[in-house]
Structures are given as C-alpha cells and as structure tokens.
Amino acid sequence: YAIYRTENLADVWTDITETLKKVDKLLAKRRGNEKFLSGAALPGLVDYAIWPFIERLPQSIDIAGHNSEEFLRKELPAVHDYRKQLLADPTVQKVSLPYEQLLAHTREYLTNDNPDKVYKKGDPFPARADPNLLRLYNVPHCQFCERVRLVLAAKGIEHEVINVNLKDKPEWLLDRNPSGKVPVLEIGPDSQILTESLIISEYLDEAYPDKQRLQPEDAFQRATDRLFIETFGAKNTVIKHLYVTENLADKWTDIMEGLTALNKVLSNRRWIHKFISGAEQPCLADYMVWPLIQGLVVLVDLAGQDREELMPKWLPALYDYWRQMPTDPTVQKVCQPHEALVARNRDMRSKIFKK
Ligand SMILES: N[C@@H](CCC(=O)N[C@@H](CS)C(=O)NCC(=O)O)C(=O)O
Structure with missing residues (x-):
C-alpha cells in the first residue's frame, strides 16, 4: 500500500x-x-x-x-x-x-489521481501511460510554459501536464533538459525532447497542420512575426524588477522607461489591429507575447501606480492590447485573471524580500 x-x-x-x-x-x-x-x-x-x-x-x-x-x-x-x-x-x-x-x-x-502534484527531487519518474500522448513538463506560473499551454489549447491538442518544482528539480527533468528549465515537451514513443517555448510552439503549429494554423502561410510574414517575438522578449528586461527590486516606487523612472520602449515595439507592430495577427483571432505571436504583457501590467499595479490613469495616456498600445486579449476564449481558458496574478506576485515578492 x-x-x-x-x-x-x-x-x-x-x-x-x-x-x-x-x-x-x-x-x-x-x-x-x-x-x-x-x-x-x-x-x-x-x-x-x-x-x-x-x-x-x-x-x-x-x-x-x-x-x-x-x-x-x-x-x-x-x-x-x-x-x-x-x-x-x-x-x-x-x-x-x-x-x-x-x-x-x-x-x-x-x-491522474493527483493532477496538482508537483514533482521534486527524489520523486520517481511518473511513467507515461500512453506513449503517444504529448507530455509537457510545466510550472503553472511560468510565462514561458504559459506560451506552450496557450498553443496547445488554441489548437486543441491532447496532452498531459507534469508539474515540477524548480527549486528542487527532479533528476529526470535534468535528464530531459540539462539546463533544468521548463517548458520541456516529450513527444512520441521514442520520447523525443524539445525545449524553448518559442521552438516548441512553432513545432506544435507545424506538427499539427490539421488543427487551426497559428502562423502566417507567407514565409516573410512568419519571419517578421518571429523577429517581433524575439525583439519584444529581448527588450523585456524591465520585468526583472518584480524579482529583484523591493521598493518598486523607488525605481519607477527606470521601470517607466522600459515600459515605454515595449509600448513602442508593440505599437510599431500592431498598428490598429485587435490582435497581432491582424485577424479576428490571435496568432502564434499573440500567444508568445501575451504572457509577458500580463506580467508588465502586474508590475504597474505592484509599483502602486494608478493603472487606469497612467496606461491609456502613456502606454496606450500595451493598455489596449491588455484589454483586448482576454476576449479570446483560449486566453480565458488558460490564463489566470489579472487580480489573481497580482495576488500571486505580491505573495511571491513578500517571500523574496522577507527579512
Ligand atoms: N528561453 C526559455 C526560458 C525558459 C525559462 O527561463 N524558464 C524558467 C521558468 S519561468 C525556468 O525554468 N527556470 C529554472 C532555472 O533557470 O533553473 C524558453 O523560452 O522556454
């Protein structure tokens, strides 16, 4: 027993x-x-x-x-x-x-009895009951894992999720990704492994062409989408303040400079479209930047700013997009509501900065 x-x-x-x-x-x-x-x-x-x-x-x-x-x-x-x-x-x-x-x-x-289980070091490897079922090694609050979960949900791809503890990583996670990072996707009976959220997402879109396509057919557009995703990610250094800055108000000038740069990247790419896709539905690029944008608005709130006052005026592209994306059913299904994210991050910060 x-x-x-x-x-x-x-x-x-x-x-x-x-x-x-x-x-x-x-x-x-x-x-x-x-x-x-x-x-x-x-x-x-x-x-x-x-x-x-x-x-x-x-x-x-x-x-x-x-x-x-x-x-x-x-x-x-x-x-x-x-x-x-x-x-x-x-x-x-x-x-x-x-x-x-x-x-x-x-x-x-x-x-299955305990889908909320979080695996840690020493825990035996949970055997794959069905080797044809995709398996995602995941951390629920990780922005990069959320990217992959959005793509899986938008395309309706069946999969199982194994949650892992990043502070005390199971050995079998390190076997699969020596960098110890999530997300990790395990594929097919040969247990092929893919890492890196963007690469996994592009793979899923291409490996399941019968499900809704999330990338443009045109190669040039696909390339510019990728350029946009990478640029937005690379410029998103401001988010680090959530983890390293105890008093966010003190650093507000720096933070605002970072947010303004990101607002510009988004407004350059999005024009007046609802979604980055320019269509009625979000595309892969939307699902890649959305988890990052959610984090930025959390940062605004936790810095004690009046979001409704500040954002429409000074960060209009980020604000408009932040209001638009939660109308998408996939976002509703996968992502936590803003208030829950704020609460989670506040809690995380109080643990980090506990004296
Ligand atoms: N570039 C990677 C980043 C993934 C990443 O940084 N994941 C974090 C969690 S949000 C992680 O696994 N950190 C654990 C560690 O670095 O040890 C991707 O896009 O998948």
Missing part, C-alpha cells in the same frame, strides 16, 4: 524491502516444496485468494524506481518461483492482466 500512501517511495524503501522479505519467508514456509499452496497439482482456493496480492506485489518495487524482475530473483526467491507457477495456470492467464499493463494502470491512477 506504500505506493498509494507515500509520495516519495525512496524514503520508505527500507520498510518496503523488509515487508517484502517477510512475505517471502511466510510464503516459503507455508508452501514447502509444493508447487501450489493447495499442495495439489492444480491451484486451490487458497492460491486464488492469495494470488491477487502476489500479482500486485512487484509494483511497489518498480514504482520506487527499481527493477522488480531482478529484485524478485535475488531477494524474494519464494515469491519469484510462486509467481512463475501461477502465471502458467490457464485460469490466471484468463483472468489476470499482463503485469506490464497492470503496472501501467497503477501508474496512470497514481498520476
């Missing part, structure tokens, strides 16, 4: 092995030299009553990250041999699931 009760099986591995060895001893004693517990040539009621437990027993070993086949052979000889006999029984073959399937079901149950 450890698998259902203990988040980090490595912590209780000694208890698990001790319990398993006791089971092995008990089984060896009861069975003697017989094939089955019934003492007969065929399994009896006692065997069928015990089998479901023996059948599931290796799961705790595999889910704890060890190799159950090897462990059973070396450490639990009675269980290993008894399993071999029972697995040869036609009734067991008819009724029981193959072990790999049983394990996959349990792993799926353990993962």
Whole structure:
C-alpha cells in the first residue's frame, strides 16, 4: 500500500524491502516444496485468494524506481518461483492482466489521481501511460510554459501536464533538459525532447497542420512575426524588477522607461489591429507575447501606480492590447485573471524580500 500512501517511495524503501522479505519467508514456509499452496497439482482456493496480492506485489518495487524482475530473483526467491507457477495456470492467464499493463494502470491512477502534484527531487519518474500522448513538463506560473499551454489549447491538442518544482528539480527533468528549465515537451514513443517555448510552439503549429494554423502561410510574414517575438522578449528586461527590486516606487523612472520602449515595439507592430495577427483571432505571436504583457501590467499595479490613469495616456498600445486579449476564449481558458496574478506576485515578492 506504500505506493498509494507515500509520495516519495525512496524514503520508505527500507520498510518496503523488509515487508517484502517477510512475505517471502511466510510464503516459503507455508508452501514447502509444493508447487501450489493447495499442495495439489492444480491451484486451490487458497492460491486464488492469495494470488491477487502476489500479482500486485512487484509494483511497489518498480514504482520506487527499481527493477522488480531482478529484485524478485535475488531477494524474494519464494515469491519469484510462486509467481512463475501461477502465471502458467490457464485460469490466471484468463483472468489476470499482463503485469506490464497492470503496472501501467497503477501508474496512470497514481498520476491522474493527483493532477496538482508537483514533482521534486527524489520523486520517481511518473511513467507515461500512453506513449503517444504529448507530455509537457510545466510550472503553472511560468510565462514561458504559459506560451506552450496557450498553443496547445488554441489548437486543441491532447496532452498531459507534469508539474515540477524548480527549486528542487527532479533528476529526470535534468535528464530531459540539462539546463533544468521548463517548458520541456516529450513527444512520441521514442520520447523525443524539445525545449524553448518559442521552438516548441512553432513545432506544435507545424506538427499539427490539421488543427487551426497559428502562423502566417507567407514565409516573410512568419519571419517578421518571429523577429517581433524575439525583439519584444529581448527588450523585456524591465520585468526583472518584480524579482529583484523591493521598493518598486523607488525605481519607477527606470521601470517607466522600459515600459515605454515595449509600448513602442508593440505599437510599431500592431498598428490598429485587435490582435497581432491582424485577424479576428490571435496568432502564434499573440500567444508568445501575451504572457509577458500580463506580467508588465502586474508590475504597474505592484509599483502602486494608478493603472487606469497612467496606461491609456502613456502606454496606450500595451493598455489596449491588455484589454483586448482576454476576449479570446483560449486566453480565458488558460490564463489566470489579472487580480489573481497580482495576488500571486505580491505573495511571491513578500517571500523574496522577507527579512
Ligand atoms: N528561453 C526559455 C526560458 C525558459 C525559462 O527561463 N524558464 C524558467 C521558468 S519561468 C525556468 O525554468 N527556470 C529554472 C532555472 O533557470 O533553473 C524558453 O523560452 O522556454
């Protein structure tokens, strides 16, 4: 039962092995030299009553990250041999699931049972129940992960999300992206890996051409969109103040200079369109800059500025766009409302600047 009760099986591995060895001893004693517990040539009621437990027993070993086949052979000889006999029984073959399937079901149950789980160092790798399902390694409040989630939602691409703790990273995240950054996308049965939010987003748009296209057909327009996304990202240094500046009001002149530059980049690109796409729906470029723009307005609020007074006058492009994007159903589905973001960032800042 450890698998259902203990988040980090490595912590209780000694208890698990001790319990398993006791089971092995008990089984060896009861069975003697017989094939089955019934003492007969065929399994009896006692065997069928015990089998479901023996059948599931290796799961705790595999889910704890060890190799159950090897462990059973070396450490639990009675269980290993008894399993071999029972697995040869036609009734067991008819009724029981193959072990790999049983394990996959349990792993799926353990993962899906707790979609809010945040994986950290030492946590066993959550097995991919369906290798054809895309998997996104994610941090809910990360702007770059939000880019990818927007694209997945806008295109309606099925996927699963594994949340990770960036302060205490699981080893298997570092295996997948040695820089330790999210987002990371894991693709197909060969577990191909892609990193970098913009690259992942472009890949998704191209790999799923039957779903709504988010990039322009024209190569030059695609290139200028990319240039815009990269320029906006590179110029967005002002956001660092959220994390490094305790008193934002003190730095307001610097912050305002940064915001004005970004307002200019946006107004140069957007003209009078609702969205950067120029169409009725946002495009990939919108989904790439939107998470960054949300952060900028949070910064204005947390600096104690009167947003409704300041922005329409001095940062009109950012303001208008900030009001426009939440009309998009994908943004409504994926993004947190502004007030929630402000509260989260205030909370984060109070932890950073706690004396
Ligand atoms: N250029 C990357 C940036 C990703 C990034 O910086 N992610 C942050 C979270 S918002 C991260 O994983 N930080 C963890 C670290 O640097 O150790 C992208 O666009 O995907």
